[in-house]
Amino acid sequence: MQLPDPPLLSAAQAYLFAGDPRQADAVLDRVLAADPRHIGALLLKGEAHGQIGDSRAATAFYQAALDTAARTPNVPQGLQGALQRAREAISGFASRYEEELRGRLEQEGIRGAAMSPRIAEALDILTGRKQVFVQQPQSFYFPGLPQNQFYEREAFDWVPALEAQSEVIRAELEGVLAEEDGFRPYVESEPGRPPKANAMLGDPRWGALYLWRGGEPVARQAERCPRTMAALEAAPIPRIAGRSPMALFSRLKPGMHIPAHTGFLNTRLICHLPLVVPPGCSLRVGNEVRSWEPGKLLIFDDSIEHEAWNRGEDDRVVLLFEIWRPEISEQDRAALTVMFEYISAYDA
Missing domain, CATH: 1.25.40.10 (Tetratricopeptide repeat domain)
Known part of the structure; x- marks a missing residue:
C-alpha cells in the first residue's frame, strides 16, 4: 500500500x-x-x-x-x-x-392527531429515536404475520364482555388468596430437562397461580374461580391437547424487573387483564412502553422482545391468557393444532 x-x-x-x-x-x-x-x-x-x-x-x-x-x-x-x-x-x-x-410535514398539516401512529413510529425509527423490533419466537415461527407490538383492545368484539367481569374476577382472586397463597414461580425447571438458563428461574417474586395449564384446568383453582373460568370462554383461546388453554394470575412483586425476553411462538397473542396495579408499573414490547390500567386489557405479541417492571410499593397482578392471532385462518389454526399436539406428545 x-x-x-x-x-x-x-x-x-x-x-x-x-x-x-x-x-x-x-x-x-x-x-x-x-x-x-x-x-x-x-x-x-x-x-x-x-x-x-x-x-x-x-x-x-x-x-x-x-x-x-x-x-x-x-x-x-x-x-x-x-x-x-x-x-x-x-x-x-x-x-x-x-x-x-x-x-x-407540519407545512402539510401532518402533525399531532393528524399523524398516524405508524407514520409517527416510522419517523422515530428513521431519525434514530426508536429501533426496529421483529418477531423472534424461540421455538416456532409462522410466516407472513404483521409485526404489531401491541393490539388495540377495541379491535376485538369479545373484549367488552370480559372487561365487564374485572371486579368479579378480582373478587375471586382475593377469595383464593384469603385461604392460601398458591402462587409458585412463573419460571420453573421441567422434570427430565436441564435447568433453564433464565435469571428468573425459581424466583417467586414473579409468581403464577394457574387456572389452566397444559391444556387442562387446574381443578382446585378452577373450582374456586368459576366466574373467571366462564369469562375466559368468550376469548378465542387455542384448544390444543397438552398445551392450551393456558390462563393464570400473574403476580409481580414490588421492585421486580422481568428482563427482556421473547416467547416461544408467534401464532398467539398474550392478554393481560389488570386486576391490581400500583403506580410505577409498565410493560415494554419492542419500542413501545405502556402502563396497565385496571380493567382494561393489554394485548401484545410476546414473540417480540418485551420486559416488565413493578417500580411500585405493592404487588401487581394481572389475569394472563393467550389467544389465537386474528390473522391466522381457521384452516391454518386447525393445521397448527395438529402440529402442536404432535410436538407436545413428542416432547412428553
Whole structure:
C-alpha cells in the first residue's frame, strides 16, 4: 500500500482554514486513493463537505472515520479530539435533518392527531429515536404475520364482555388468596430437562397461580374461580391437547424487573387483564412502553422482545391468557393444532 504524502494533509488543512473546502476535498481524494482507511483524511473529508454544505456526505465520511477508528488498534491520541468532534457533527446534522423533515410535514398539516401512529413510529425509527423490533419466537415461527407490538383492545368484539367481569374476577382472586397463597414461580425447571438458563428461574417474586395449564384446568383453582373460568370462554383461546388453554394470575412483586425476553411462538397473542396495579408499573414490547390500567386489557405479541417492571410499593397482578392471532385462518389454526399436539406428545 502506498503511504499518503504528509504534505498533502497539511495542504488540505490549509485550504480548509482558508475557506476553500473544494480544493481541500480534491487534495484529500489523492490521500485516500493511496490509503482509503486513513482516519485523518476521512475526518478532513467530513469537515470539507460540512463547509460545502453537503451534510449527507459529511456524515458519511465522519462515520467512515469513526468506524475505521473502532477497528484500528492504538489510534493516536492526537486524533481523539477530532473523532469526538466528528460524533458531535453527526449528531448536529441528524438533529437539523429531523427538524427540517418534521417542519416539512407540519407545512402539510401532518402533525399531532393528524399523524398516524405508524407514520409517527416510522419517523422515530428513521431519525434514530426508536429501533426496529421483529418477531423472534424461540421455538416456532409462522410466516407472513404483521409485526404489531401491541393490539388495540377495541379491535376485538369479545373484549367488552370480559372487561365487564374485572371486579368479579378480582373478587375471586382475593377469595383464593384469603385461604392460601398458591402462587409458585412463573419460571420453573421441567422434570427430565436441564435447568433453564433464565435469571428468573425459581424466583417467586414473579409468581403464577394457574387456572389452566397444559391444556387442562387446574381443578382446585378452577373450582374456586368459576366466574373467571366462564369469562375466559368468550376469548378465542387455542384448544390444543397438552398445551392450551393456558390462563393464570400473574403476580409481580414490588421492585421486580422481568428482563427482556421473547416467547416461544408467534401464532398467539398474550392478554393481560389488570386486576391490581400500583403506580410505577409498565410493560415494554419492542419500542413501545405502556402502563396497565385496571380493567382494561393489554394485548401484545410476546414473540417480540418485551420486559416488565413493578417500580411500585405493592404487588401487581394481572389475569394472563393467550389467544389465537386474528390473522391466522381457521384452516391454518386447525393445521397448527395438529402440529402442536404432535410436538407436545413428542416432547412428553
